[in-house]
Amino acid sequence: MVPARFSMKVPLTWLAAYVPLILPLEELARRLTLSVAEVEDIVYTGPWDEHVRVGEVMKVEPHPNADRLRLVTVNLGSRQERVVCGAPNVAEGQKVAFGEVGARLISGKTGEPMVLTPARIRGVESAGMVLSEKELGLSDEHEGILVLPPDAPVGRPLREYLGDVVLELSVWANRPDLLSIIGVAREVAVLTDQPLHEPTVAYPEHGPPAAERVRVHIADPDLCPRYIGMVIEGVRVGPSPAWMQRRLEAAGMRPINNIVDITNYVMLEYGQPLHAFDYDAIGGRAIIVRRARPGETLVTLDGEQRELSADMLVIADAERPVALAGVMGGQESEVSERTTTVLLEAANFYGPSIRRTAARLKMRSEASTRFEKGLPAELAAVGARRAAQLMAELAGGRVAPGMVDVYPGRREPVQVRVPAARLRGVLGIEIPPERATAVLRALGFGVTTTPEGYLVDVPYWRPDVHIADDIAEELIRIVGYDDLPTTTICGRIPPPIRQPQRELRERVKDILAAAGMQEIMTYSLVSPEQLRRVVPPEELERHPPLRVANPLSAERSVLRTSLRGSALETLARSLRVRRGETALFETAVVYLPRDGELPEERETLVGVIGGRRLDRWDQPTDEAVDFFDAKGYLEALFERLGLVPEWLPAEEYGLLPGRTAAIRVDGQQVGVVGQVHPDTAVQFDIEGDCFLFEVRLDLLTELTQRRREYRPYATTPVVAQDLAVVVDTATPAAAVLRIIRAGRYVVSAAVFDEYTGGQLPPGKRSIAVRVLFQDPTRTLTDEEVATSRRQIVAHLERELGAALR
Incomplete structure (x- = not known):
């Protein structure tokens, strides 16, 4: 089953790019938990001590006694150190991570924790080390040193430059907008009364329009309400910038290349999953969103060949499936180092369909999780434009004019009438109209005051808001539950109703x-x-x-x-x-x-x-x-x-x-x-x-539930007698017991034996019954018991044709 909550990692340095963070960390986590989503954990990345610093390579010289080693002079701001280094990629002018004596690191050979000590390497003293990613615990890469961006501050502790604090939020299924950094930033801005700075999206357009470069057809609009295609040519595939890699790693994703990293970055930034195809691998320059056909298969990006069924939605070109819609792309159309033109997909898919496909193939991903929650179709255009901008800036791409936007599932904006009396009745407090209007507008809602209350326009990213009570919840979670007055129950507590x-x-x-x-x-x-x-x-x-x-x-x-x-x-x-x-x-x-x-x-x-x-x-x-x-x-x-x-x-x-x-x-x-x-x-x-x-x-x-009368336990003796009654084989024992139990003074009757054959005629059986006689007020005489017994036998003979054995 799909979990009701999803974990979202929010690096504070990334969050701070959109909203000023003025609260102490613990207070920010507390307010988010009370008003937005539970902060499950606070994770500190970059666990390096003060002995790991940013250095600058000033000089690289050959080692006098080893051809593969070099002597590297590193500037640490207040002093310089000369150390032995065997990395092939070290060069003058680089900013590097330098480990001083006493630094706690990871051994590049064994992978075990170690403390750096002075060493003599082939006759040369070395009091420190230029570090690789593996030695810093960032990855398993050990072939070369970690090269930092040119703006890295020399002499500064590395944890202050590369380290980060990550908040892990537990997001409920009804708030897919919180599965994005900007969604969380919007909430923080409202909670702290700070401005929200969303990225400005603008880019030049070149060449023929996208509509002339690719054709899009949605064969099943119920499963795909919107599909956008954009074409970006002239891209250079390579590593993404260090700042983007750091943000992705802090958010729990592995950098791959600049094109793929941009799609993942925008998904985390805005919450809209994207996919980049190699444009030249798309047959017929056509995208068809359809259900899979019987017998079709697809080799996905993880190298597995998947057998598709007719209830799975695929993205196909004119010849074959090229991706599992909303789940994972195909290997044949993936972006590689040879890619020069990218077809960018930004779509909206029906959540239950994506959930079934991901569950059946056991391949849930960050993208499928977001689609399962039910994303707004309007978000697709926002994500597409932002990704196009980044591909132009970071990969040298030229964006084709316009976008191919097939949008059969267009919906009307949601508007909610909110009577002020309803707000008072639900919340129990009066929120001043100015305060209510300010809170809602800060959250992105459009607000018009009316004589009765408010007319609220719901923003596209809040598909969970439909009625006046939803607006009341929005107000009180921001105003603060602590402001709700504590009142005692005025009337008597009603007795519980019996069920x-x-x-x-x-x-x-x-x-x-x-x-x-x-x-x-x-x-x-x-x-x-x-x-x-x-x-x-x-x-x-x-x-x-x-x-x-x-x-x-x-x-x-x-x-x-x-x-x-x-x-x-x-x-x-x-x-x-x-x-x-x-x-x-x-x-x-x-x-x-x-x-x-x-x-x-x-x-x-x-x-x-x-x-x-x-x-x-x-x-x-x-x-x-x-x-x-x-x-x-x-x-x-x-x-x-x-x-x-x-x-x-x-x-x-x-x-x-x-x-x-x-x-x-x-x-x-x-x-x-x-x-x-x-x-x-x-x-x-x-x-x-x-x-x-x-x-x-x-x-x-x-x-x-029928009325019952209490009868005290009898203190008089019980008389036990056994009756062996011969009846037809087809006569049920229950019929015999019903007659016996109706006898005078009988308080219990139970079968304890059955006998057939022997001296009994065919078709007959003997049922032995233990009968208890008792009168609650006095001791029965032998004559009274005998009389009751004769009456029972007579009834058995008359109604069942029975006889005593």
């Missing part, structure tokens, strides 16, 4: 868990195929389940009308890893369709039992569970609920005839229990016998 069905549900869970069953929780959305295994076909045809309009998968496409399928699937998985007795239950709602109305939401209990019985060491035996194990759990449940069930023979779809019983309480059928039919069990890959019970909790709620 009998919820109370019963919790009691049922406690009882069954105490009896040894395990609770499960399964999805309410299931597949049609699962329902066909457990629901009669005619029932599905007469009342088909409700379908989800846009399901994430076929396995979660309909609302279930039965819990049985989910329970049996879970039992099958459990039995594959555990041979011992497995008893599972679930209480949940099923959704029963009703013509022209909302579905009936019926609270239901289901239980499934399978496997082998356990011995006293919890090891499985050779004895399989049976019908009476399932029935035993239900008997424990009904006894604790104070209900007396009857078990009557029944037939039920998916259960085995002859081993299925309907459950009746007070003359009302409340459920069923039985062995799962082997044909049904096979469909769920269950080997061996398994048993299932299903009970309507809505009916049990009514039965348990």
Whole structure:
């Protein structure tokens, strides 16, 4: 599943380029956490001590005793040091990182921490070192020294020049604007009442218009509301500037080359993912945004060949797919050192489609994460222009006039009416109109005052704002939750409203868990195929389940009308890893369709039992569970609920005839229990016998709410007698028990034995019943017990044709 929050790394030096940072670090983090997004961590980069400084190479001389070594004189501002250096790229005039004696570094040979000490190398003293990226812990590069930009201040500690502080923000899914440095800067500007300095975007245009250089067609506008293409020719692919590399690394991205780095830089700066194609690798000079075709494959930038399916959105040229839309580009059209013309893509894609593709191919990226959150289509043009500007400035590119902008998903700007009375009612305080207007405008909202309140124009980068209550939230998070007055409750606290069905549900869970069953929780959305295994076909045809309009998968496409399928699937998985007795239950709602109305939401209990019985060491035996194990759990449940069930023979779809019983309480059928039919069990890959019970909790709620009278425990003796009753084989024991329990003075009756064959005629069986007689007020005489016994026998003979054995 996609996480509800995403981590955004915000380097303070980058943030400071757009807004003055006037607060101490800890106070800034506190205010961001209270008003914007939680600051999960503060990371200090560049962990070098004061012995690592910026130096300038003044002189490079040959080593007198080694051809591959040189003597380098380094200016440190207040003094100069001469050290031995073996790097091939050292040259006079370079700014370098210099390690003095005592500096804590990383060994270039072993990769282990080390402390720099004076050394004598081939007969020459060396009190220091010109450092590589590996020795500074910046990368694994050790072939040459790190060369700093010409403006690096000589003698200054390197941590002050290259070091940074990074705030890690936890951004909720409804705020994709915070997945950008400028988005965070906008919030900081409002919180600290400082101006926001966004980059000025301008660049010269040259040559034929972009519309003459490339053609764009969107075949599926629902999945791609906007696609922009720009052409930049004459680019020189090489390393990006050091300042850009530092910002990217601090934000958690690896520099690659100037073109790719610019697309990543703008994505982090504005939140708009971009992609750069090698223009000469695009067949037919055409871009087609379409679904993948059966059998198509794509080798992505990571070198993996991906098999595509028809629900994946691709960027294709006139011949083949060249990128997975919103996820990753293709290897054949990637920018390389030979690239001279770039086709820049800035698009807007449908988030759920990108999420499904990324999840299926297991390749979530920074770009796909942003598209999944739902970016505004207007952001695409902003990102495209900014990237074109940087490619012109940093790669020598010439931008073709205009852009190819296909925009079928254009939406109207959002405007929200905000009554002042609504703000007072929601917040409980009065925010002065001047203050409210200033806050909203600083956040980018357009505000017009009206007699009733405000008319607010929502900026394109805030797709989460729709109603007046959203505006109230914006105001109070900036004004400060601390300003909300603390008030006591004025009236009496109302008593809690009883919820009998919820109370019963919790009691049922406690009882069954105490009896040894395990609770499960399964999805309410299931597949049609699962329902066909457990629901009669005619029932599905007469009342088909409700379908989800846009399901994430076929396995979660309909609302279930039965819990049985989910329970049996879970039992099958459990039995594959555990041979011992497995008893599972679930209480949940099923959704029963009703013509022209909302579905009936019926609270239901289901239980499934399978496997082998356990011995006293919890090891499985050779004895399989049976019908009476399932029935035993239900008997424990009904006894604790104070209900007396009857078990009557029944037939039920998916259960085995002859081993299925309907459950009746007070003359009302409340459920069923039985062995799962082997044909049904096979469909769920269950080997061996398994048993299932299903009970309507809505009916049990009514039965348990009936008024009951308290009866004190009887202190008089109980008289126990056994009755062996011969009845037809087809007569259920429940019928015998019902008559016996109706006898005078009878307080309990239970079957303890059954006998067939021997002296009994064919078609007959003997049921032995233990009967308890008692009167709560006095001791029964032998005659009273005998009279009650004769009456019971007479009723059995009259109603069932029974006889005493």
